[in-house]
Amino acid sequence: MEPGLDVTAAGQPDNETLCGNDLACIRGQRVVFSGLSFALPPGSVTVLRGPNGAGKSTLLRLAAGLLKPATGTLRWGAQDIEADREGHRRRIRYVGHLDAVKPVLSVGENLSMWAALYGARPQAQDIAGALAAFDLAGLAALPARFLSAGQRRRLNLARLPVAPGRLWLLDEPTVSLDSASVGLLEAAIRQHVAGGGSVLVATHSDLDVGATAHMTLQAAHREPADA
Amino acid sequence: MLEFWALVRRDLLLARRQGSATTSVAVFFVLTVTLFPLGIGPESSLLARVAGGVIWVAALLATMLSLDRVYQSDFEDGSLDLIALGPLPLELVALAKTFAHWLVTGLLLVVLSPVLGILMQLDSAAFGTLVVAMALGTPALSLIGGIGAALTVSVKRGGVLLSLLILPLYIPVLIFGVGAVDAAADGITARPHLLMLGAILLFSLVLSPVASALALRLNLE
Numbered sequence: 001m002e003p004g005l006d007v008t009a010a011g012q013p014d015n016e017t018l019c020g021n022d023l024a025c026i027r028g029q030r031v032v033f034s035g036l037s038f039a040l041p042p043g044s045v046t047v048l049r050g051p052n053g054a055g056k057s058t059l060l061r062l063a064a065g066l067l068k069p070a071t072g073t074l075r076w077g078a079q080d081i082e083a084d085r086e087g088h089r090r091r092i093r094y095v096g097h098l099d100a101v102k103p104v105l106s107v108g109e110n111l112s113m114w115a116a117l118y119g120a121r122p123q124a125q126d127i128a129g130a131l132a133a134f135d136l137a138g139l140a141a142l143p144a145r146f147l148s149a150g151q152r153r154r155l156n157l158a159r160l161p162v163a164p165g166r167l168w169l170l171d172e173p174t175v176s177l178d179s180a181s182v183g184l185l186e187a188a189i190r191q192h193v194a195g196g197g198s199v200l201v202a203t204h205s206d207l208d209v210g211a212t213a214h215m216t217l218q219a220a221h222r223e224p225a226d227a
Numbered sequence: 228m229l230e231f232w233a234l235v236r237r238d239l240l241l242a243r244r245q246g247s248a249t250t251s252v253a254v255f256f257v258l259t260v261t262l263f264p265l266g267i268g269p270e271s272s273l274l275a276r277v278a279g280g281v282i283w284v285a286a287l288l289a290t291m292l293s294l295d296r297v298y299q300s301d302f303e304d305g306s307l308d309l310i311a312l313g314p315l316p317l318e319l320v321a322l323a324k325t326f327a328h329w330l331v332t333g334l335l336l337v338v339l340s341p342v343l344g345i346l347m348q349l350d351s352a353a354f355g356t357l358v359v360a361m362a363l364g365t366p367a368l369s370l371i372g373g374i375g376a377a378l379t380v381s382v383k384r385g386g387v388l389l390s391l392l393i394l395p396l397y398i399p400v401l402i403f404g405v406g407a408v409d410a411a412a413d414g415i416t417a418r419p420h421l422l423m424l425g426a427i428l429l430f431s432l433v434l435s436p437v438a439s440a441l442a443l444r445l446n447l448e
Contacts, residue, residue, distance in 0.1 A: 064312055065312070066308065066311065066312065066447055066448070067448055068448075086314065086316065089312050089313065089314060090314055092312065094308065094309070094312050096305050096308055096309075097305070098303075098304055098305025098308070099304070099305060100304055100305040100306040100308070100309050101304065102241060102304070102306070104241060104244035104245055105240070105241070105244065109240075113233070113236075113237045113240070114309070116229075116230070116233035116236075116237070117230055117233050117234055117237065117309075117310060117313050117315070118230070118313050118314060119229060119230050119233075119313075119314050159309075
């Protein structure tokens with residue numbers, strides 16, 4: 001297709017691959033990372049590691065399109081994500097530090113309201129299925145303010161199957177989950193990858209998801225950037 | 228477009244469950260206006276003279292009181308990240324959220340204003356004009372205020388800053404809103420004032436979503 005597009009491992013552009021090329025990010029006049037390149041082909045799980053402050057969350061927000069890189073490009077297949085921001089937003093599903101759970105809505109309403117915002121038209125059994133996948137089936141009618149931290153996190157993760165996207169960007173999804181819940185998350189990730197999706201997950205714990213790639217960010221440099 | 232109405236429905240449901248926004252705005256509006264007959268005496272000619280101004284100033288302040296709710300809680304619990312990553316462009320997100328804000332607060336001000344007109348001895352010829360002027364002015368207040376709410380979304384306790392930013396921008400609405408009511412009370416046509424209010428509404432309808440989306444993008448970085 002296009003000459004010079006040799007970032008994917010196979011040497012040919014893959015239309016379902018998110019490629020970062022020579023990315024740098026500057027936050028508060030500090031270089032968080034620079035010269036970072038990666039590829040997230042379909043069916044891959046990339047585990048992102050690094051000490052606190054190394055830029056894991058920043059990289060995930062960059063891949064989601066919430067941040068713009070200082071230098072470098074992010075491409076989906078052959079296309080820069082800046083050129084098609086709406087298309088990119090439809091492909092990705094981002095799970096951040098914050099659970100985005102509304103305490104005044106019930107568990108089921110939280111999920112169905114969110115699905116409607118994403119243009120998904122889930123049937124009642126889709127909502128129930130997503131809740132069951134994260135062991136929340138009995139809590140659908142419970143106001144979300146009564147949920148524990150781990151349950152809120154599971155409700156946040158239950159968004160993933162309700163409105164499917166190609167690429168999951170998970171920012172420390174195992175925080176406050178017990179080991180059984182981590183197992184549910186691993187199962188969901190494996191199922192997503194088996195269906196041709198891809199996952200970029202920042203985590204400090206060991207996830208048993210058959211990770212196909214590892215990426216480690218170094219601790220950030222402390223000197224100010226020449227911005 | 229379905230996502231637009233989904234966001235409006237969600238904000239209305241949240242407002243109904245929380246309840247406090249609508250109630251506090253209505254109570255604030257009524258109480259503030261009620262203070263004036265108590266403060267300056269029951270003389271009806273004096274009250275009638277200031278009625279339009281008092282009702283409009285109270286409506287401005289009541290709108291201001293509720294503005295920090297537009298984006299603040301969604302920003303703090305991470306919902307705004309997810310909404311920004313959803314299929315709806317941020318401009319339409321801003322429009323949906325200001326529209327929901329108006330339905331929850333502004334609409335109530337429109338409905339309450341004639342009641343407060345009675346309390347303020349407003350000239351009976353001016354009631355219709357007051358309602359029309361409020362119906363044109365309050366959406367503009369929500370739209371202009373939405374820009375301020377978007378700008379200050381990441382500022383903790385940004386209420387004072389928000390007021391300082393937005394109150395000066397409310398002056399044109401106040402001038403033409405009061406002008407319309409006074410003109411009707413004096414028995415002359417309020418049409419030019421109402422047309423100006425309509426123009427301000429259309430202008431803010433175009434400007435506000437774009438400016439709010441820009442401010443939200445800066446705050447989400």
